[in-house]
Amino acid sequence: MEIKIAITDDHQMVLQGIVAMLTDTPDLKVVGTYKNAQETLEAIEISKPDVLLLDINLPDINGIDLSKKLLGKMPELKIIALTNFEDISFVKRMLKNGVHGYLLKNTDKLELIKAMKTVLSGEIFLQKSIQNKIINQTSGKTSDNGLKPNLTRREHEVLVAISEELTTQEISEKLFISPKTVETHRMNIMSKLGAKNSVGIIKIAIEKELL
Amino acid sequence: MEIKIAITDDHQMVLQGIVAMLTDTPDLKVVGTYKNAQETLEAIEISKPDVLLLDINLPDINGIDLSKKLLGKMPELKIIALTNFEDISFVKRMLKNGVHGYLLKNTDKLELIKAMKTVLSGEIFLQKSIQNKIINQTSGKTSDNGLKPNLTRREHEVLVAISEELTTQEISEKLFISPKTVETHRMNIMSKLGAKNSVGIIKIAIEKELL
DNA sequence: TTTCTTCTAAGGGTATTCCCTGATTTATTT
DNA sequence: AAATAAATCAGGGAATACCCTTAGAAGAAA
Numbered sequence: 001m002e003i004k005i006a007i008t009d010d011h012q013m014v015l016q017g018i019v020a021m022l023t024d025t026p027d028l029k030v031v032g033t034y035k036n037a038q039e040t041l042e043a044i045e046i047s048k049p050d051v052l053l054l055d056i057n058l059p060d061i062n063g064i065d066l067s068k069k070l071l072g073k074m075p076e077l078k079i080i081a082l083t084n085f086e087d088i089s090f091v092k093r094m095l096k097n098g099v100h101g102y103l104l105k106n107t108d109k110l111e112l113i114k115a116m117k118t119v120l121s122g123e124i125f126l127q128k129s130i131q132n133k134i135i136n137q138t139s140g141k142t143s144d145n146g147l148k149p150n151l152t153r154r155e156h157e158v159l160v161a162i163s164e165e166l167t168t169q170e171i172s173e174k175l176f177i178s179p180k181t182v183e184t185h186r187m188n189i190m191s192k193l194g195a196k197n198s199v200g201i202i203k204i205a206i207e208k209e210l211l
Numbered sequence: 212m213e214i215k216i217a218i219t220d221d222h223q224m225v226l227q228g229i230v231a232m233l234t235d236t237p238d239l240k241v242v243g244t245y246k247n248a249q250e251t252l253e254a255i256e257i258s259k260p261d262v263l264l265l266d267i268n269l270p271d272i273n274g275i276d277l278s279k280k281l282l283g284k285m286p287e288l289k290i291i292a293l294t295n296f297e298d299i300s301f302v303k304r305m306l307k308n309g310v311h312g313y314l315l316k317n318t319d320k321l322e323l324i325k326a327m328k329t330v331l332s333g334e335i336f337l338q339k340s341i342q343n344k345i346i347n348q349t350s351g352k353t354s355d356n357g358l359k360p361n362l363t364r365r366e367h368e369v370l371v372a373i374s375e376e377l378t379t380q381e382i383s384e385k386l387f388i389s390p391k392t393v394e395t396h397r398m399n400i401m402s403k404l405g406a407k408n409s410v411g412i413i414k415i416a417i418e419k420e421l422l
Numbered sequence: 423t424t425t426c427t428t429c430t431a432a433g434g435g436t437a438t439t440c441c442c443t444g445a446t447t448t449a450t451t452t
Numbered sequence: 453a454a455a456t457a458a459a460t461c462a463g464g465g466a467a468t469a470c471c472c473t474t475a476g477a478a479g480a481a482a
Binding site for chain 2: 013014016019021109165167199202206
Binding site for chain 1: 470472
């Protein structure tokens with residue numbers, strides 16, 4: 001039985017790479033390649049793939065929302081998330097939302113095919129490196145390095161104020177709260193970002209585009 | 212005349228994608244594909260490509276440093292940086308360091324070939340979207356205004372140490388100077404950069420690429 | 423309803439930064 | 453040789469940041 005495959009990725013090179021990997025392989029057929037979410041949503045009901053390889057860093061929508069929509073339309077579809085990063089928290093969220101596999105983009109042909117067969121059999125496919133990370137995470141919990149920490153609304157306001165080179169006193173006047181409260185927020189931000197001091201806060205905030 | 216091409220990218224799929232794009236094209240030959248910086252440095256003198264397509268987000272070294280090393284070994288080599296992001300400041304830095312082109316990974320076959328021919332003719336290749344961004348940046352004056360303040364060698368060392376979230380005490384131990392000297396340097400840095408405190412130092416240092 | 427999160431605030435410290443001043447030595451430039 | 457810039461060090465004090473802990477109130481979520 002032939003497996004029908006569709007691919008959604010805004011990187012032309014990745015798209016081509018996967019197609020190249022899969023041509024010349026019996027029982028596999030690429031029935032569609034899409035560059036964004038909209039295109040995918042429109043075309044997928046026509047191409048009717050068994051498996052969708054889905055880049056989760058699309059320009060127009062995030063991977064989770066798109067997965068939900070697609071599975072709403074086609075409950076039989078198996079979705080394998082494609083990404084550059086080993087972001088555990090994101091993996092978990094994706095899996096919760098019905099995604100069937102999670103592949104790094106440095107995957108080779110054999111593993112790619114294995115992944116597709118695994119999800120088609122109804123199982124979940126995770127790469128070893130990701131499995132290990134999930135295991136390590138449950139035992140020790142420090143390895144949170146990857147994506148945006150979610151600061152609260154207030155913390156974000158304090159963060160911005162810190163980045164404006166304001167002192168605690170000045171921030172408290174700006175936000176109409178006690179200086180002690182500002183300090184509490186600053187401490188919580190440091191802890192969330194893993195910074196040692198305000199310098200670290202700013203460095204990390206700029207790095208992760210929190211400003 | 213045949214163009215010899217090498218590719219360095221830690222994403223297997225991208226690697227395959229580019230190879231797929233370039234096979235079946237006359238006058239082009241892929242003479243090597245590498246997954247990291249070390250492999251590239253070791254093999255490039257044997258494969259002797261005319262053009263290297265280089266992913267700048269490698270795991271083991273940053274793109275700028277690798278480019279420098281490669282061009283030191285092979286001054287005739289043309290390097291085209293590959294990336295996911297339209298990061299203008301980074302483009303500029305890469306170009307300053309001798310890189311000949313900057314390609315987004317969603318580039319198609321035609322543009323890829325055009326890019327290689329452009330750099331081989333001795334010119335710089337930039338994609339339109341990046342060109343536009345650079346133009347918009349120079350006409351608008353929001354960022355990058357003002358020249359780089361020239362910090363002294365020592366001040367720069369202190370700046371780097373500050374950015375590592377070290378305290379005055381720790382910096383003094385690292386540089387084998389008195390804490391008071393460190394403070395003097397920090398004050399001078401603040402004054403030169405126009406910062407109100409260490410947070411400002413880091414913000415401006417990142418903005419002006421002083422790190 | 424209960425639990426969780428967020429925002430708020432404070433006590434009571436210690437550590438560090440910030441700011442001013444003034445000064446010596448060593449290179450580099452003129 | 454003389455002026456200039458860079459790097460070094462320091463005293464002293466005010467301001468600020470950092471740290472740990474505790475805790476009430478409001479709102480959202482389970």
